[in-house]
Amino acid sequence: MAADIPIENSNQYSLIATSALSIFIATFLVGLRLLAKTKGVGFDFSDYCIVAALLWNNAMHTCCLVLTTHGGFGFHLVDIYERFGANTVIFFFKGLMSFTLLWNCTVCFSKLSVLLMYVTLVPTLSMIKWAKCIGITIILWNSSNIVAGFLICRPLAKNWNPQLPGTCGSQPNFYFAMGIINLVTDLIIIVLPMPYLIKLKMPMRRKGLAMGLLSIGIGTWVITIYRQTLLPSLNFADMPHSGVLATILSGLEPAVAIGLACIPLMRPLFSRRQKPSLESHGTDHTYSSNSKSGGFYFRKASKNPIKDPTSTFSELYDETTNSSQVELRMEPLREATPAADACVAQEGKGKENWPAGSTPEQMIRVKKTWEVSRD
Incomplete structure (x- = not known):
């Protein structure tokens, strides 16, 4: 059983503060979105997916909090062995695998929610076909990430017990490739509705506003790109300490994406006008x-x-x-x-x-x- 870890350094405070904030912001904005939908057309599959993404997001950040309070996250690996024992190290790496699985589930459902929102707003045959193709690609990509996360080390137990004999693939390269594909899918999803919006017969000001709101997901790119610059130099031999910032950014990215996906749908909360x-x-x-x-x-x-x-x-x-x-x-x-x-x-x-x-x-x-x- 992993021991309770004292909270005594800035890395730990950063992990706790970021995870707590990510849970609060995502939950608050999803709640506002659902409230707005009750004033509008009601719930659809896009809303169900965003709620699923929120649940996975909260589970992911809860995992990060537990890693901080019981897994020694924020300390050097050597210090964890000396102060808290080998069981704490094993607990940390098991939790890190869980974090990766939860991250993929969160990202998958948040992207599917955006695609389903597009289908609701622009219900044309071409949009539906594109959304289906992209959605299937996202599901396959995230599923393969989960499988690869378990198979990257042989035997399986070496994923959480570095002292066991065996081999592991390049984990920094694995996470870097996962982040690049994540960026590409974000770009495709943001560009997808633009040709349809350009063809709308409406004032350019309103058209530009609609395009701006549907491309608001670009805000996550700053987080993703910065995280990508950290991954090649990540020291997995001292992951509890060297991986703090990369993990914070990895957790912050889907939480921000969930929140940004809710903002375009909140208009009914701030308008008294009944729509036609x-x-x-x-x-x-x-x-x-x-x-x-x-x-x-x-x-x-x-x-x-x-x-x-x-x-x-x-x-x-x-x-x-x-x-x-x-x-x-x-x-x-x-x-x-x-x-x-x-x-x-x-x-x-x-x-x-x-x-x-x-x-x-x-x-x-x-x-x-x-x-x-x-x-």
């Missing part, structure tokens, strides 16, 4: 155009009005009366079939409007009563 809703009266279905597929789809209407999907991220909504954001358009299917022919039954009219040779079973009745309201 689209409501269908007198019909059982609501219709929406899909310019990519060349047709339109419909879904079952609920009792409540359908809220604008941009009501939480309001920068995608243009409040001017001439905005092209509020537009109803139906486009015909590219390859129409007899079964797909539709009949529009207007008020006071009936069978005389049906195409010749049709029956009611082949018809889709649409009551042409639409209302777009601005509160």
Whole structure:
């Protein structure tokens, strides 16, 4: 059993303060995001992923706190052996492996949350395909990092007991490569929505604001790049002391990423204006155009009005009366079939409007009563 470690040097104070702050900031901002979503369109899979990322983040920083109070994190390895014994060293390196696993889980869910947010805000076929491809790549990358973390030393126990005979790969190179790929995926995720935002028909000021908010994740790059400069010179033979700053930055990065991913969705907390809703009266279905597929789809209407999907991220909504954001358009299917022919039954009219040779079973009745309201 690892002994209690006295808190007596600046490294320990830095680790405790950073982990406590990371837990508080991430939890606070995720809480604000969820509160904002209750005022907007409600929760979606993006929110579930950010909550999962928050839980992994808090577990990761709790691990860091325990390493400081029971694993000798912040002391030189020689001092840990002399003052606290070999069991404390083993406890530290086991905890370090756990920290790496938790870091990958946190990063994975935080990136998936951002991709799902993009799909909600820009629900086009191309965005969905790109988000799926990038999401699968991220899952495979983080999973391989976890597996590699266990296999880098043979036998496995040498990961946490350096005195055992065996071999280990280059751990600094492993962590450096992991950080480079992390930077590349961040860049891809930030660039992904920009072509769609550029095509929006809205004032340049609002378009620039939307692009700025969705690229706010660049703020984590400063942390990541600085950490990358430390990894090549990391001394794993004295990891409890030499790895303090790199570990602080590694823990701070996903916590900041989680917080920044929440900021674009907090607008409802600071705005009294009710965002527009689209409501269908007198019909059982609501219709929406899909310019990519060349047709339109419909879904079952609920009792409540359908809220604008941009009501939480309001920068995608243009409040001017001439905005092209509020537009109803139906486009015909590219390859129409007899079964797909539709009949529009207007008020006071009936069978005389049906195409010749049709029956009611082949018809889709649409009551042409639409209302777009601005509160």
